[in-house]
Amino acid sequence: MLKSTFPWLIVAVTGCVMIAAFFVPPLAEWKNEAGAWFEILAAMAFVVGGANLFAQHLKKISARRAGWGYSAVTLFSFVVTLVVGLFKVGVIGEDPNYPWAGHYQAEGSALWWLYQFAYQPLIGTMFALLAFYVASAAFRAFRAKNTEATMLLTAAFIVLLGRTYAGTWLTSAVPDDYSALTFPGMTAIILGVFNTAGQRAIMIGIALGVAATSLKVLLGVDRSYLGSDGD
Amino acid sequence: MIDLLRNLDRRWIFLAMLLAVSIPILAQQSFPERPTKTVLDVFNYIEGLPEGSNILLSFDFGPSSDGELEPIATAVVRHCCLKRHKMFFMTLYPDGVPLPERTIKSVIEQEFESYNFKYGEDYINLGFNNAEELVIIVMGTDIKKMFPTDIEKKPLDGFPIAENITSLEDMDLIFTITTGYPGMKEWVQYGSSPLGVKLAVGSTAVQAPEAYPYLPDQMLGLLAAIKGAAEYEAALADKYPAFRDPAKNQGIKRMAPQFWAHLLIIGLIVLGNVVYFADRFQGARR
Amino acid sequence: MISVMAVVLCLLTLCTRPILAQDTAAAPTDAIAPPSKLIAKDHDNDAGTAIDLEWTLSPDDQPQRKPRVVVGYQVFRSLADGMERVSLESLTPGTVKFTDRSCKYGAAYLYEVVAVGSGNRDSEPARLAQPVRAVRQWFDASRVWFGVIVLIVCGCVIGFTEIVKAGRGTHVRAIAGLKAIEEAAGRATEMGRPCLFVPGLRDMNEISTVAGINVLSHVARIAAEYDATIEVPTCRSLVMTAARETVQAAYIAAGRPEAFNDDRISYITDEQFAYVAWMTGYMVREKPAACFYMGTFFAESLILAETGNSIGAIQIAGTSQAAQLPFFVAACDYTLIGEELFAASAYLSGEPQQLGSLKGQDAGKALAAALLIAGCLLATETSLLPKTTQFAQALDYLTNSILR
Numbered sequence: 072m073l074k075s076t077f078p079w080l081i082v083a084v085t086g087c088v089m090i091a092a093f094f095v096p097p098l099a100e101w102k103n104e105a106g107a108w109f110e111i112l113a114a115m116a117f118v119v120g121g122a123n124l125f126a127q128h129l130k131k132i133s134a135r136r137a138g139w140g141y142s143a144v145t146l147f148s149f150v151v152t153l154v155v156g157l158f159k160v161g162v163i164g165e166d167p168n169y170p171w172a173g174h175y176q177a178e179g180s181a182l183w184w185l186y187q188f189a190y191q192p193l194i195g196t197m198f199a200l201l202a203f204y205v206a207s208a209a210f211r212a213f214r215a216k217n218t219e220a221t222m223l224l225t226a227a228f229i230v231l232l233g234r235t236y237a238g239t240w241l242t243s244a245v246p247d248d249y250s251a252l253t254f255p256g257m258t259a260i261i262l263g264v265f266n267t268a269g270q271r272a273i274m275i276g277i278a279l280g281v282a283a284t285s286l287k288v289l290l291g292v293d294r295s296y297l298g299s300d301g302d
Numbered sequence: 303m304i305d306l307l308r309n310l311d312r313r314w315i316f317l318a319m320l321l322a323v324s325i326p327i328l329a330q331q332s333f334p335e336r337p338t339k340t341v342l343d344v345f346n347y348i349e350g351l352p353e354g355s356n357i358l359l360s361f362d363f364g365p366s367s368d369g370e371l372e373p374i375a376t377a378v379v380r381h382c383c384l385k386r387h388k389m390f391f392m393t394l395y396p397d398g399v400p401l402p403e404r405t406i407k408s409v410i411e412q413e414f415e416s417y418n419f420k421y422g423e424d425y426i427n428l429g430f431n432n433a434e435e436l437v438i439i440v441m442g443t444d445i446k447k448m449f450p451t452d453i454e455k456k457p458l459d460g461f462p463i464a465e466n467i468t469s470l471e472d473m474d475l476i477f478t479i480t481t482g483y484p485g486m487k488e489w490v491q492y493g494s495s496p497l498g499v500k501l502a503v504g505s506t507a508v509q510a511p512e513a514y515p516y517l518p519d520q521m522l523g524l525l526a527a528i529k530g531a532a533e534y535e536a537a538l539a540d541k542y543p544a545f546r547d548p549a550k551n552q553g554i555k556r557m558a559p560q561f562w563a564h565l566l567i568i569g570l571i572v573l574g575n576v577v578y579f580a581d582r583f584q585g586a587r588r
Numbered sequence: 589m590i591s592v593m594a595v596v597l598c599l600l601t602l603c604t605r606p607i608l609a610q611d612t613a614a615a616p617t618d619a620i621a622p623p624s625k626l627i628a629k630d631h632d633n634d635a636g637t638a639i640d641l642e643w644t645l646s647p648d649d650q651p652q653r654k655p656r657v658v659v660g661y662q663v664f665r666s667l668a669d670g671m672e673r674v675s676l677e678s679l680t681p682g683t684v685k686f687t688d689r690s691c692k693y694g695a696a697y698l699y700e701v702v703a704v705g706s707g708n709r710d711s712e713p714a715r716l717a718q719p720v721r722a723v724r725q726w727f728d729a730s731r732v733w734f735g736v737i738v739l740i741v742c743g744c745v746i747g748f749t750e751i752v753k754a755g756r757g758t759h760v761r762a763i764a765g766l767k768a769i770e771e772a773a774g775r776a777t778e779m780g781r782p783c784l785f786v787p788g789l790r791d792m793n794e795i796s797t798v799a800g801i802n803v804l805s806h807v808a809r810i811a812a813e814y815d816a817t818i819e820v821p822t823c824r825s826l827v828m829t830a831a832r833e834t835v836q837a838a839y840i841a842a843g844r845p846e847a848f849n850d851d852r853i854s855y856i857t858d859e860q861f862a863y864v865a866w867m868t869g870y871m872v873r874e875k876p877a878a879c880f881y882m883g884t885f886f887a888e889s890l891i892l893a894e895t896g897n898s899i900g901a902i903q904i905a906g907t908s909q910a911a912q913l914p915f916f917v918a919a920c921d922y923t924l925i926g927e928e929l930f931a932a933s934a935y936l937s938g939e940p941q942q943l944g945s946l947k948g949q950d951a952g953k954a955l956a957a958a959l960l961i962a963g964c965l966l967a968t969e970t971s972l973l974p975k976t977t978q979f980a981q982a983l984d985y986l987t988n989s990i991l992r
Contacts, residue, residue, distance in 0.1 A: 094735060096635040096728055099443075106436035109793055113826060120825030120855040127854050138873070174454055176400055186400060191365040194397075197861035198366035201887060202563060204894040206319045207312045210570040211897075212918040214578045224571065231568055234529050235561040236333035259338060267514040273910045273926045274515060279952040280930030281795045281908070282738075283745050283945045288798060292749070292941050293933055295805035295837075296798045296830055312898070352680050366861055366887070397859070443689065466677045468689050482886040483790065508887060512911045 079291045086289045124149065155181035226261050233258025304580045307573055315570065322566040326558035332548050333557055335536040343523035344502040345537040348381050348475065355474035356467065357382055358390045360489070361405075363481040364397040367506050371479050373531035373553035374504035375405050378477055380545070381538055383414040388463055389425040390473070392449065394437060394484045399430045403453070422452075422461035429453030435488040441470050442497055470499050475522075479504040486513055490520045504530060528556045620657060621647040622711035623701050628720040633731075636693040636724030641686045643714055646703035649681050656681060658711075660704045663688070668696035668719035678704070691722045733990040740955060745948030752944035760943055765904050765922030766935050772878035772902045773810045781877040782817040783807070786867065786892065787831060788883020788907070789860060791824045795930075796908040800883035801830055802933035803906070807880055808835040812842035819876065820853040823863040828855040864888040868895045881905040881920070882929060885912045893919030906932060962986065 085105050092102035128142035154160070160181040164173030176183050215221040232238035238254025250256045287293040337345065348357070359379065363371050382389050389410075391402035406427060410419050419425055428449040431437045440448045445467055446458050458464045470476065476493055478501070480486045486503050494501035502522045503513055510526035517524060525534055531553030539546040548554055623643045631638035641663065649658035658681050665688060666673035676688055691697060697720055700713035776783045785807055787800040804820065811818040820835065822828040832853045839848040856866045868891060871879070879896040881889070881903070889905070889912040896903045897919050905916035906924030916923045924932060927949065934942035966983040973979060 094728055094731055096633060096725055099635060103436065103440050103447075106433060106439070110433050110436070113791060113824075116825035116829070119829065120858075123825070123828065123855045124857075127851065130851070141869075178403075183400065186365075186397075190397070191368070194364065194366045194859070194861050195369060197865060197891075198887060199369070200891055202323065203316045203319050204890045206563075206567060206570055207315050208890060208894055208915070208918050209567045210310070210312075210315055210574045213571045213574060215575055216578075224575075227571070228568060231564045235557065235564050236335075237561060237565060239334075239336065255336075255338065262511060262514055263517075266511045270512060270910055271515045273913075275953065275956050276927035277908045277910070277930075279741065279949045279956070280799075280927035282741055282952065283949045284795050284799055284930045284933075286742055286745050287934075287942065287945055288795075290746075292945070293802060293937075295933060295937070296792075296801040296834060355680075364860075471687070471689070472677075483884070506887070508911050 075294060075297055078297050079294060083289050083291065086285070121149075152182070152185060155185065226265070229254060229257045230261055233261075304577060307577045308581075318566055318570075319563065322562040323559040326562055329558075330555070331558040332554050333561060335532045335554055335557065337533040337537040337540075340517065340524040340526075341530055341533040342537060343518065344378075344477075344525060345381070345523075345534060345541075347500065347502070347522055348378070348385060348387070349541065351385065351387060351474055353386045355385075355387045356390065356472060357387045358392065358470070358473045358476045359402070360476065360478040360480075361391065361393045361398050361402045362395055362478050362485040363401070363506075364395045365401070367481040368401065369556075370506050370527045371481065371504060372401075372405075373528060373551075373556065374525050374534065375401070375479050376409055377531055377534040377538060377551075377553060378479075378504065378525075379405050379409045380413070381534075383410060383417060383419070384538075384542060386417070386424070387474075390428060390463070390467075391425065392428040393430050394434060395481075396430060396432065399453075402427050423463055426458075426461055426463050427453040428458075434484045435492055438470075438484070438488055438492040442492060443469050445469055445472075469497075471497050473499055475500045475502060477502045477504070480509065481506050482509065485509075486516075486521075490516050495520050528553055528560055532557045620703050620705040620709055620711040623649075623661065623703050623714040626699065626701055626714040626716055628697075628699055628716055630720070630723040631687055631689075633725050633728040634722075636722045637691050638687055638689045639691055639697065639699075639720055639722050641688065641699055641701070643684055643701050645682065645684060646711055648705070648711075649703060651682065655706060657705055658703045659706055662702045662704050662710070664700040664702070664713070666698050666700075668698060670698070693722060693724060696721045730992065733992070737955070741948070741952040744951035745945050748947035748951065749941045749944030752940045752947065755940075760931075760935060760946055763924065763928055763931070763935055765906065765924045765928070766932055768902070768904055768922050769807055769880075769936070770810055772880075772904060773807070773814050773816050775902055776811070776816040776877035777814040779877045781875055782819050783811055783878045783880065784867070784871065784876040784896075784901075785818055785820045785880045785882070787820065787822060787827055788881070788885055789823055789863070789888070790884040792826045792830055794884055796884045797824075797827060799908075799930050799933060800906070801827070801834055803880070803882045803929075803936065804831060805834045805838050806933070806936040808838035809842050812839045812844050812847060815844075815847070818852065819870070819874075821856045821863070821867060821870070822853070823856055823858055823860070825855050828853060860886065860888060864891055867892060871895050871899055871901070875899045876901055879903045881907070881916070882924075882932070883907065885909055885916075890915040890919060896920070959986070959991070963991075 088098075088101050088105055092098045092100075092105075125146065128146050131142040132139045132146075156175055159171055159173065159175050161184070162170055162173040162175060162177050162180040164170045164177075166172065173180070176186065213224060213227065215224050229238075232241065233254040233256075238258065242253035245253045251260060284293070288296075351357075359375070359382075361375060379389065391406065393399060393402060406425065410425055429452060431448050433440070433448070437448050446464070449458060451457055452461065466472065470493055476489060476499055478485060478489045480489075480503060486505055486509065489501055489503070493499060500522050501520070502525075504525040505513055505527065507527035507529070510524065513521060513524045513526075525531060532551070533553075535545065535551040535553045539551070545551070623646045625644040626641065627643070628639050628641050630636075631640050646658050660681055661679040661683055663676040663679065663686050664673060665676050676690070677686060679686060688697075688699075699716045699720070702713045703711040705711070773783060785804050787804060788794075788797055790797045792798065792801075808818055818835065820831045822831055832850050835853055836845075836848050836850070839845050856863050870876075872895065876899075879892070879901045881892060882905070885892075885907045886909065889907070889909075893903060893905065893916055903920040904922045904924075905920045906929035907913065907916065908926060908929060910926065913923065913925055931946050931949070934946055963983070963986055966979055966986060969976070969979040970983050
């Protein structure tokens with residue numbers, strides 16, 4: 072009962088409040104209040120997440136499981152970042168007598184340094200890996216196996232060329248009156264017409280899926296996310 | 303040859319991509335750009351706004367997509383400075399907090415030093431709020447509820463720029479530079495669509511196709527990644543000759559590696575299909 | 589004496605000249621004409637906290653006159669008794685409307701609008717004759733059609749659920765990706781390797797994450813039945829908590845509660861690419877036999893799917909992020925496209941009340957298609973027959989009232 076019905080009641084009441092707030096202007100503020108509650112819960116969950124992270128990695132280190140060295144690095148980075156951020160290490164405020172009044176990410180602070188010279192390059196590197204994965208996927212997966220795949224490939228060729236100077240250069244001889252026949256022109260048509268039509272169809276499907284799932288959640292028809300399906 | 307391609311180690315592909323991207327960067331190659339309609343719509347709107355119009359610039363991205371989106375931010379802020387618009391910076395990304403600050407420093411305080419823009423009068427950094435799309439929803443009725451202070455925690459009411467600002471409806475343009483959630487869709491759903499405020503978007507390339515269904519009613523225009531930035535820089539250079547120097551235009555510079563990367567991908571698709579059809583041909587003969 | 593008087597006169601002249609010059613510069617050459625016909629009315633569909641103002645421009649507000657005589661308008665507000673007069677907003681020239689959204693419900697206000705000229709010259713104000721009060725509306729009339737559409741869609745979902753519960757019309761088309769889940773779990777068992785389930789990057793307030801966790805419930809049950817190990821790394825603490833409850837319940841339902849190990853469902857980090865780094869590292873080290881990606885994904889989709897492909901895992905993905913679908917389609921064995929992710933739980937459970945919701949969704953799609961066709965026809969008619977105003981009116985009503 073406590074494990075399934077009570078959480079579902081919270082879900083149902085909050086959902087109904089959100090719906091009512093959308094249609095009844097004086098209740099609009101409730102929508103903001105519900106959002107604020109979610110933020111509070113999510114902030115509390117940070118503590119749960121942090122504790123779990125600590126427990127997992129400490130277990131791994133103490134048991135000397137394979138890769139325990141990585142866990143040590145993770146915990147060290149976690150603690151260092153937390154400490155320099157919380158205690159505003161190296162922050163110099165406008166008034167040097169009150170350095171804590173400065174912003175925690177103020178230029179020159181320890182957290183700023185970590186962000187600038189560790190976090191930013193690492194995250195940028197991970198994102199840049201995409202270029203390599205796109206290239207390998209292009210070689211391995213984009214095959215003209217049937218008519219649909221061939222059409223997809225043709226569209227990909229046009230857009231790849233149309234989004235660079237190569238497309239402009241290759242069709243530079245085409246008169247301006249026939250600009251739709253240039254690679255950039257065809258790219259604009261593919262993105263603006265065919266892509267838009269497909270995107271809208273998918274969006275409508277997703278929106279209806281979201282509505283139906285939300286309704287199932289509100290009515291308590293599907294409670295598998297509460298871990299109590301057969302309750 | 304076909305056997306070689308069939309069993310090609312993907313690390314050779316990675317090496318080819320590395321060369322395709324790095325050589326044009328080292329050679330400082332660049333190509334001319336011509337602005338397309340989705341970019342020109344944004345440029346012309348900002349150009350046509352009266353001096354001192356309010357523009358909200360939301361940097362909704364983190365350092366991961368900084369390489370793709372930073373040139374957009376620079377080009378748009380540059381244009382706002384030229385038109386002396388009032389700029390309100392903010393971010394919905396926790397790890398994006400230093401990014402508006404960096405653009406403010408490099409563009410407003412250094413490049414446009416002679417314009418004597420004053421913090422709190424001509425521009426302000428509202429900082430970050432963690433409430434995701436709720437920030438946009440609440441800003442629709444009360445900006446100061448979500449941002450009672452600026453990034454330095456100084457009360458917003460103390461700044462002249464914020465005196466006449468109540469809600470998003472007081473903005474003449476919202477410009478979101480976005481990489482995912484919260485970003486473009488949330489600004490459309492809770493910002494531009496219900497309030498009727500003009501919205502322009504700078505997005506990553508992968509997200510750009512999702513933006514087209516919103517053009518032109520719910521979204522004024524779109525700057526799609528490096529290409530969008532390069533086109534905006536070209537539009538700016540057409541109007542303001544001082545910005546024709548390629549060294550100032552990061553977007554145009556970064557289009558050269560993209561040019562070669564696209565050609566490499568086309569080549570790889572062709573090679574992949576050569577292998578595929580060779581296999582099919584051999585299978586049919588057997 | 590005369591010379592002294594001359595010196596004094598000269599001094600007086602020297603002193604007064606700049607003063608006179610300043611006065612001349614400061615004095616208005618002619619007064620600025622005020623704006624007129626100021627009217628105020630309640631702002632529609634709000635909680636009684638906004639008032640709309642409208643006025644006619646000052647005759648001196650002419651864009652073609654250079655330099656401009658009127659450089660803006662200033663709006664002032666005071667209580668009905670004239671107290672608490674405040675300046676509300678500086679507006680650009682040519683503005684004829686303003687909405688005051690900072691009203692207190694129930695308070696009566698008086699407004700003034702002044703045309704502001706260069707050199708801080710103000711016109712006489714246009715004043716409101718009678719105080720105005722904001723009125724509270726208890727229903728947002730602009731959203732009535734939205735409400736109707738929501739009621740129709742929800743009504744269809746509930747109606748079809750009842751029909752299916754009664755034992756009629758339970759056919760649902762096969763979704764290859766969902767049929768493959770059992771095969772994937774079986775393969776993992778045979779190979780003695782784990783299954784990896786990734787519930788996406790968003791929190792539990794995102795409905796696609798809820799849909800992903802619903803799928804996890806079924807995957808975990810199959811894994812429990814086959815005695816396969818399931819690993820669920822999460823990037824949100826709330827998702828971790830929900831996933832633990834879900835997987836534990838699945839193990840209990842499968843009759844193997846002792847096999848549940850909550851260490852396998854862990855929080856990694858909120859940061860997108862650090863989360864990706866953990867997962868790709870895990871994939872390369874542990875080589876899971878099956879990878880499931882169900883929820884909201886962004887740029888990491890291709891990194892995950894390509895790494896999964898490189899280790900030879902069978903991969904099934906589902907996301908509501910349309911931009912990531914091409915990457916999953918290219919790199920995974922099966923992909924649930926958009927709404928299929930939301931249908932997955934119903935499909936896998938086979939429960940009539942859940943299957944009914946799929947039929948309700950189809951009815952919603954039919955409604956959307958009908959509206960699209962009607963809109964296309966009306967727009968076509970309007971452009972072909974521009975003189976026939978009924979079509980234009982109908983199109984306007986459809987786009988600006990029904991679909992707004």
